[in-house]
Amino acid sequence: xxxxAFRGAAGYLLALVIVLATWAVGMPxxxxxxxxxxxxxxxxxxxxxxxxxxAPGFPDNLREFDGPDSLGPPNLNCYVQHPDVPAxxxxxxxxxxxxxxxxxxxWYYGLVGAPVAVSGQGDSVRAYRLVSAMFxxxxxxxxxxxxxxxxxxxLAALQLVVLTPMALxxxxxxxPNAMEVAGFVVVWACLTRVTTDxxxxxxxxxxxxxxxxxxxLMRPISIVWLVCTVAVVLIGTSAARLRELFxxxxxxxxxxxxxxxxxxxxxxxxxxxxxxxxxxxxxxYTFAGAIRKTIDNWPIYFKQTIGVLGWLDxxxxxxxxxxxxxxxxxxxxxxxxxxxLRGVVAxxxxxxxxxxxxxxxxxxxxxxxxxxxxxxxSLALFAGLAFLPMWNRRxxxxxxxxxxxGLVATAVLLVIVGEVGAxxxxxxxxxxxxxxxxxxxGDLSWxxxxxxxxxxxxNELAMVALGACALISWDRSSAVADDQVxxxxxxxxxxxxxxxxxxxxMARTEAARPAEG
Numbered sequence: 241x242x243x244x245a246f247r248g249a250a251g252y253l254l255a256l257v258i259v260l261a262t263w264a265v266g267m268p269x270x271x272x273x274x275x276x277x278x279x280x281x282x283x284x285x286x287x288x289x290x291x292x293x294x295a296p297g298f299p300d301n302l303r304e305f306d307g308p309d310s311l312g313p314p315n316l317n318c319y320v321q322h323p324d325v326p327a328x329x330x331x332x333x334x335x336x337x338x339x340x341x342x343x344x345x346x347w348y349y350g351l352v353g354a355p356v357a358v359s360g361q362g363d364s365v366r367a368y369r370l371v372s373a374m375f376x377x378x379x380x381x382x383x384x385x386x387x388x389x390x391x392x393x394x395l396a397a398l399q400l401v402v403l404t405p406m407a408l409x410x411x412x413x414x415x416p417n418a419m420e421v422a423g424f425v426v427v428w429a430c431l432t433r434v435t436t437d438x439x440x441x442x443x444x445x446x447x448x449x450x451x452x453x454x455x456x457l458m459r460p461i462s463i464v465w466l467v468c469t470v471a472v473v474l475i476g477t478s479a480a481r482l483r484e485l486f487x488x489x490x491x492x493x494x495x496x497x498x499x500x501x502x503x504x505x506x507x508x509x510x511x512x513x514x515x516x517x518x519x520x521x522x523x524x525y526t527f528a529g530a531i532r533k534t535i536d537n538w539p540i541y542f543k544q545t546i547g548v549l550g551w552l553d554x555x556x557x558x559x560x561x562x563x564x565x566x567x568x569x570x571x572x573x574x575x576x577x578x579x580x581l582r583g584v585v586a587x588x589x590x591x592x593x594x595x596x597x598x599x600x601x602x603x604x605x606x607x608x609x610x611x612x613x614x615x616x617x618s619l620a621l622f623a624g625l626a627f628l629p630m631w632n633r634r635x636x637x638x639x640x641x642x643x644x645x646g647l648v649a650t651a652v653l654l655v656i657v658g659e660v661g662a663x664x665x666x667x668x669x670x671x672x673x674x675x676x677x678x679x680x681x682g683d684l685s686w687x688x689x690x691x692x693x694x695x696x697x698x699n700e701l702a703m704v705a706l707g708a709c710a711l712i713s714w715d716r717s718s719a720v721a722d723d724q725v726x727x728x729x730x731x732x733x734x735x736x737x738x739x740x741x742x743x744x745x746m747a748r749t750e751a752a753r754p755a756e757g
Contacts, residue, residue: 248714263412286353476586544615
């Protein structure tokens with residue numbers, strides 16, 4: 241089945257927005273990590289208060305914003321880190337907007353806060369969530385469109401595998417980490433076009449650099465993930481293409497926007513007096529101990545990359561991890577089917593970078609803010625997994641009996657099953673506790689503004705639609721082809737269209753050609 245690129249992108253965007261909206265509606269107020277801090281920063285930025293004010297009685301890295309009392313936080317501690325306790329216990333609201341994100345760069349917060357301020361919904365957490373989700377959905381749709389127009393559009397649907405429940409949970413909440421992940425999916429898509437298109441088009445290089453610069457402005461730590469991303473891309477790119485890429489003009493376009501973003505981030509940090517420190521966290525580890533503990537935590541970080549929701553207190557059902565790990569395994573199999581030695585090395589480099597990131601981050605923050613790494617920080621790098629198979633151009637050299645189209649469809653199906661299961665468990669955890677009843681009907685301790693089972697149904701239908709949109713072909717010429725078919729109705733199937741040869745002209749040519757032999 242084929243649709244035009246516009247229809248495909250519109251359908252994909254709509255389905256993704258609905259999926260994220262179900263998550264945004266299904267989460268209680270401030271139910272994701274540090275969401276109060278990010279909401280207050282967004283409110284303050286949109287109202288001209290970039291840094292807030294010192295908060296008496298709080299550490300220096302916590303600052304207060306001037307906003308409506310109704311935006312104050314409830315007593316989240318009654319259920320945070322207590323997965324068996326429903327969210328209904330959080331009733332007492334503290335009318336102080338204290339934020340640990342006050343010194344963060346303002347770009348993400350202005351982007352999210354300004355539309356909410358204009359709409360007059362400044363005290364609605366859900367409004368901030370939906371605005372952030374819309375930006376993420378737009379970025380992801382552009383990445384899919386870019387991949388659909390590449391040399392390997394048949395593998396574009398693998399992008400859904402990296403939209404883990406953790407990624408969707410983030411994108412449905414207020415957190416710059418969410419837009420960072422969505423931005424990196426676009427960066428990976430653009431760099432894929434740079435490395436695989438028949439001819440290098442400078443626009444993809446420029447776009448990748450600009451998106452990377454925007455992400456670095458929003459989250460300066462992203463420069464670390466970006467270095468790893470560029471390293472993996474260079475490893476996976478053919479020697480001939482590398483020789484084309486390394487020209488002075490290309491390097492200038494590649495480096496300049498990101499360099500400007502890094503300089504701007506340094507200037508902001510100097511102005512805001514931002515430091516990577518938290519006096520409330522005392523690390524008991526030496527540097528060597530922090531490294532050993534981080535290595536022990538590798539499986540935990542991988543689990544968090546797939547999904548440990550809430551404030552890292554909501555483990556998903558076992559089958560969700562099984563089906564999503566199986567989907568990841570399918571992506572690896574598809575890649576190895578057609579990978580050259582360079583492609584295999586690129587996969588190894590991606591894995592090594594993923595393992596090294598926690599070591600680098602925890603080693604740096606251990607004495608300043610404890611072991612601060614979380615699995616969600618790897619999502620920007622994890623996104624590259626979906627694009628590695630698109631770099632390969634050779635016929636299957638391993639497991640060639642495994643049909644690639646069937647593998648892609650199976651991976652998408654597993655993602656749908658895993659996402660719906662994760663969403664259901666998220667609702668269950670907040671409504672009746674993580675081990676409460678499964679069928680969310682009747683009396684519930686807490687429930688969202690939409691009936692939970694209806695919300696689950698809408699989420700499931702939207703995920704099926706998203707998977708279908710990702711799997712079908714987005715053909716720019718399909719609309720033209722349909723028009724040509726209409727024009728040919730009633731005529732011979734071999735009649736000329738756009739200069740092709742007709743059956744009648746072929747007969748005349750054959751009659752005029754002298755007999756051979």
